[in-house]
Amino acid sequence: xxxxxxxxxxxxxxxxxxxxxxxxxxxxxxxxxxxxxxxxxxxxxxxxxxxxxxxxxxxxxxxxxxxxxxxxxxxxxxxxxxxxxxxxxxxxxxxxxxxxxxxxxx
Amino acid sequence: xxxxxxxxxxxxxxxxxxxxxxxxxxxxxxxxxxxxxxxxxxxxxxxxxxxxxxxxxxxxxxxxxxxxxxxxxxxxxxxxxxxxxxxxxxxxxxxxxxxxxxxxxxxxxxxxxxxxxxxxxxxxxxxxxxxxxxxxxxxxxxxxxxxxxxxxxxxxxxxxxx
Numbered sequence: 269x270x271x272x273x274x275x276x277x278x279x280x281x282x283x284x285x286x287x288x289x290x291x292x293x294x295x296x297x298x299x300x301x302x303x304x305x306x307x308x309x310x311x312x313x314x315x316x317x318x319x320x321x322x323x324x325x326x327x328x329x330x331x332x333x334x335x336x337x338x339x340x341x342x343x344x345x346x347x348x349x350x351x352x353x354x355x356x357x358x359x360x361x362x363x364x365x366x367x368x369x370x371x372x373x374x
Numbered sequence: 375x376x377x378x379x380x381x382x383x384x385x386x387x388x389x390x391x392x393x394x395x396x397x398x399x400x401x402x403x404x405x406x407x408x409x410x411x412x413x414x415x416x417x418x419x420x421x422x423x424x425x426x427x428x429x430x431x432x433x434x435x436x437x438x439x440x441x442x443x444x445x446x447x448x449x450x451x452x453x454x455x456x457x458x459x460x461x462x463x464x465x466x467x468x469x470x471x472x473x474x475x476x477x478x479x480x481x482x483x484x485x486x487x488x489x490x491x492x493x494x495x496x497x498x499x500x501x502x503x504x505x506x507x508x509x510x511x512x513x514x515x516x517x518x519x520x521x522x523x524x525x526x527x528x529x530x531x532x533x534x535x536x
Contacts, residue, residue, distance in 0.1 A: 286403060288399075288402050288403060288406075288431055288435065289399055289402055289431075289435040289438070289439065290399035290400060290402050290403065292492075293399070296492060320424065320427060320428070320431075321428075322428050322431040322432050322435065322497075322500065323432055323435075323493070323494045323495075323496035323497050323499075323500050324435065324493075324494070326494035326496050327491075327492045327493050327494040328492070330492070330494055331492040351421075351424055355428075355500070358496070358499065358500070358503055359483075359494060359496045359499075
């Protein structure tokens with residue numbers, strides 16, 4: 269299961285093993301609740317456990333970006349393996365998401 | 375002996391399966407895992423396995439949320455058929471939903487008919503990127519059929535066994 273943690277002004281979202289449409293509806297709703305209630309500015313997607321993703325995952329990232337970017341917030345992707353990285357690049361996410369090197373673990 | 379010779383003919387159907395399931399989002403994972411299990415005997419690489427799973431997931435998700443408008447009704451059914459011709463996989467995903475009026479526009483990267491559902495508009499683009507070939511056939515009011523092809527496994531152990 270995915271989990272959420274707030275560190276300073278960052279909402280850390282540890283994504284589950286498989287990110288598809290079914291699970292992404294839930295992740296988006298929970299993330300938005302945190303963003304609204306805790307007033308976090310930035311969102312970090314942690315792909316450490318994720319081995320499967322489809323375009324629904326891209327939708328989750330895009331949706332959160334739209335919510336926080338107008339208030340100057342940034343979106344980060346960490347620990348993405350080559351597979352996830354390829355999906356992010358194919359959808360042009362590098363233009364709006366800071367894709368951090370997998371080695372820089374927090 | 376004769377069988378082995380026939381298996382080499384890539385035009386001949388070597389395996390086939392068909393599944394019908396309810397158009398609910400829980401079945402997205404079931405559908406891609408079923409196809410993954412079906413191609414496992416071909417010794418696919420991890421990359422090929424992920425490619426097929428992503429493409430199937432996209433097509434099934436499309437059927438559920440666009441074809442059947444995200445109703446989540448058990449009455450709505452998605453049909454999935456897989457055919458193997460030698461080492462070429464053919465997957466067909468069919469819904470009897472609303473259909474697509476403009477298939478070309480729907481296949482444009484980033485285009486989505488449902489921005490309200492937070493779709494990225496990358497579904498067809500991913501199917502095209504991860505499979506060798508993609509055919510989409512749709513009729514408004516009658517449904518949509520998505521056919522995808524991919525060659526699986528670069529080394530055939532049946533051939534090298536002789």
